[in-house]
Amino acid sequence: MAAWVPHVGSYRRRMPVSLARMYENALDWEHLPWLHQSSFSDIECIDAGDWGWRAKATLANTNPSQLPAKSLWHKALGKSLRHQPWQLLKFSSRLIAQSLAAKRGGKEVLLELRLDRERKRWITTTLAGVGAGTEIWTHVIEHDAEDIEVVVDFFVPNIPQPMAAPLGRYYQNLYHRLYDEDQEMMETRQQALDKVKSPQKKDSTTVSLGDIEELKAKLPITVSLAGRDWQLREHQNHIAVHATLCPHMLGPLDQGHTSAEGTVRCPWHGYEFSLATGENLSGQRCKLPKPPETKIENGQVTLVI
């Protein structure tokens, strides 16, 4: 850090994931507005690599319940007013300028994450926008192959000392929620990777699903065929079939949102695929595998691959 920046709080968490999954998650700028929708609404990458990433992110409308409790702020403000009036004045004018900028639609922040594998840590810095100069240092302690602990320290510049504790608690709550979401993603991805790597039976190439009306009443369902899981959903009175795993990073496409236009969107990075052709409509190269054919004869449904 170039200048001294006050430490406002820390957050620790033990998680049943590997260091590889954790680094992958830290480097994955693209998931922010999809997995963490309550914090980010958009992101545009400027540069990314093995070193980390730099991106323009748009902050989501902050839910007032996520901010430090009003009474805590009032208490801190009162103390600050008594002991550090000039510092408080500086801090308040910065807050006013930031909220005016936010009102004008300036909720953009320039973020940078730098990964230091040797020290098992990464530093996320707000380079510009709301909270410019804030640094979040994350160190990882590896207890076992799939047992890590993250220690996150929050440094916020120009903060009057009495305001530090409420802001620290705000960051702790925020990071608790972000890591709840990240942990679920990392664990789900690890399970999917393990499943893809383990040999699967590929013998059956057809499966009978019974009466069409009874089947429609049960949808959505997952069916295994030819070594893969397929999601069957009703789409505009037809049965749409697609792989349950996203071809990007094995996200849970079965939990994706389908549109009236016949697309399914992955909840992890928002890639959108055509249900009819499997094509990636978000512009990336990966596409869905060809689904099994749905055959209907005398009201009886069969999937054939």
Ligand code: FES
């Ligand atoms: S896993 Fe990234 S878009 Fe699906």
Ligand SMILES: [Fe+2]
């Ligand atoms: Fe995340």
